[in-house]
Amino acid sequence: MSGTAVVTGAASGLGRAIAHRFAREGIRVALWDVDLAGAQRVATEIGALATPFAVDITDTGAVKAAWSATKAGLGTPSILVNSAGILGPSAGIAxxxxxxWHRVLDINLNGTFRCCQAAxxxxxxxxxxxxxxxxSIAGKDGNPNVSAYVASKAAVIALTKSMxxxxxxxxxxxxAITPSASETAIFGDLTDERRAKLLANVPMARMVRPEEVAELAYWLSSPACSFSTGAAFDISGGRATY
Ligand SMILES: NC(=O)c1ccc[n+]([C@@H]2O[C@H](COP(=O)([O-])OP(=O)(O)OC[C@H]3O[C@@H](n4cnc5c(N)ncnc54)[C@H](O)[C@@H]3O)[C@@H](O)[C@H]2O)c1
Structure with missing residues (x-):
């Protein structure tokens, strides 16, 4: 497969693994991230097929400009993966x-909307x-004390269905893809207690590896995915019950 893909949040975690997976198939990848140094590091890992772009997905003008720059430099993308996201603070609703709350929604939900609108x-x-x-599986099941994150992810699933x-x-x-926990930078430093809590509902009793999410993202981004749309694909080690 050739062509061009935009991967947001490509400097780290799942986005980085997805960018690597695409490049293995010969796909040119535009690594969009607010962390330009991180995107540059991933571009160096990947080599000639990767190009880093500094993009803050909370900025509509920056997203539009990055889409135009990607088109001009790499050809019109036929793939967009929205992976940029944050967890936000852990606090009870009160x-x-x-x-x-607004920041988490602005990155996770509105940022996804902006990138879709550009593409x-x-x-x-x-x-x-x-x-x-x-x-995220959190958008289907809910997780305590991260209400903005959960609400943003449920809304991303709804946006996906609508589009x-x-x-x-x-x-x-x-x-959409709804992973259970993966040990990436999104959690910061995980304590054993927090890790145990994250795994408590996962029948396979481990974190999903970024490469496993990347495999599913690659298939969903390929012509082989031809009769699925508006769907939320589970990758939660058996946690999801619907
Ligand atoms: N790690 C998990 O357990 C897990 C589980 C389910 C879903 N997810 C989702 O997967 C996605 C990727 O998460 P991850 O685990 O790779 O996290 P990560 O922290 O490793 O990577 C997120 C990336 O998004 C970038 N980013 C943040 N704000 C941005 C902005 N305004 N503009 C552009 N880029 C921005 C960060 O710089 C970072 O490189 C997120 O949407 C997250 O909610 C993660």
């Missing part, structure tokens, strides 16, 4: 800081596109 017109014009939104139906006959397929 004390959850409102400005952090969809070109994908529709060419009659082909694959969009993969990294949501999937809207674009279903236009060649642009939109799906």
């Amino acid at each position: 004390s959850y800081p409102e400005e952090q 969809v017109p070109d994908m529709v014009a060419s009659g082909y596109g694959r969009i993969v939104n990294i949501a 999937g139906k809207e674009l279903a006959t236009l060649g642009v397929l939109v799906n």
Whole structure:
């Protein structure tokens, strides 16, 4: 497979693994991240197929400019993976800081919307596109004390369903992935107690590896995924019950 993919949040964790997976297939990858130094490091790991871009997905103008720059430099992308995201603070609902609530929603949900909005017109014009939104099992099940995160991920699943139906006959397929916990930078330094809590509901009793999520993201981004859209794909070691 050739072509061009945009991967947001590609400087770290799941986005980094997805970018590596795409490059293994010969796909050119635009590594979009607010952490330019991190994106540059991943570009060095990957080599000639990767190009880093400094993009803050909370900034509509920056997202539009990055889409244009990616098109000009790498060709029009046919794949968009929205992986950039933050967890936000851990706090009960009564004390959850409102400005952090807005920040989590602005990155995880509105950022995904902005990137989709930049990508969809070109994908529709060419009659082909694959969009993969990294949501979370938390958006289906709920997790305590991270209400903004959970709400943002549930909304990303809903956005995916809406876009999937809207674009279903236009060649642009939109799906979400709902992973359980993966030991990436999103958690900061994990204590044994926190790790145990994260694994308590996972029948396979381990974290999902970023490479496992990347495999699913790759399939959803490929022409082999041809009759699935608006769906949330589980990768939770047996945790999901629906
Ligand atoms: N790690 C997990 O357990 C897990 C589980 C389910 C879902 N997810 C989701 O997967 C996605 C990736 O998470 P991860 O574990 O790789 O985390 P991570 O912290 O390793 O990577 C997230 C990346 O997003 C970037 N980012 C943050 N804010 C940004 C912004 N405003 N603009 C552009 N880039 C920005 C960060 O710089 C970072 O490189 C997130 O959406 C997360 O919610 C993660």
